[in-house]
Amino acid sequence: MNKRPPRMPGQRGMMLIEVLVSILIFSIGVLALVGLQARMTAAQSDAKYRADASYLANEVVGTMWGDLSHVANYNGTACTSNTRCSDWQSKVSNTLPNGNGSIVIDATTQMVTITVTWQHGSDDQHSYTTRTRLSAAS
Numbered sequence: 001m002n003k004r005p006p007r008m009p010g011q012r013g014m015m016l017i018e019v020l021v022s023i024l025i026f027s028i029g030v031l032a033l034v035g036l037q038a039r040m041t042a043a044q045s046d047a048k049y050r051a052d053a054s055y056l057a058n059e060v061v062g063t064m065w066g067d068l069s070h071v072a073n074y075n076g077t078a079c080t081s082n083t084r085c086s087d088w089q090s091k092v093s094n095t096l097p098n099g100n101g102s103i104v105i106d107a108t109t110q111m112v113t114i115t116v117t118w119q120h121g122s123d124d125q126h127s128y129t130t131r132t133r134l135s136a137a138s
Contacts, residue, residue, distance in 0.1 A: 050126070057130045100117045113130075114130050
C-alpha cells in the first residue's frame with residue numbers, strides 16, 4: 001500500500017511562481033549588464049575621440065613651430081595654399097568622425113587658436129580648442 005503525504009491545499013504551484021520570479025530577477029540583471037556594457041563602450045569611444053583631437057591640435061602646433069616663417073599660411077579653415085596645413089586638415093577629417101580643424105591666428109599678438117570639431121552619429125557636436133603663442137626667439 002502506497003501512502004502519500006497529504007498535500008496542503010494553498011501550496012500548489014508555489015514552486016513555479018518562485019522559479020518565474022527568479023528568472024525575472026536574473027533577466028533584469030542581465031539587461032542591466034548589457035546596458036552598462038553599451039555605456040562603457042560609448043564612454044570609451046568619446047575618450048578616444050577627445051584624445052585624438054588633443055593629439056591632432058598639438059601636432060599642428062608643433063608643425064607651426066617648425067615652420068615659423070610661414071605661420072600666416074596656416075590661418076583659416078581652408079588653408080589649401082600650405083601643404084602641411086591641408087595635410088593636417090585631411091588627417092583630422094580621416095581620424096575623427098565628421099572631423100574638421102580650424103586655425104585662427106591673431107597677427108598682432110601671434111596668438112594661435114586651434115579648434116578641432118567632430119560629431120559621432122547622432123550625438124551633439126564636440127570640440128577641442130587650444131591656444132598658444134608663437135613667436136621666434138630674439
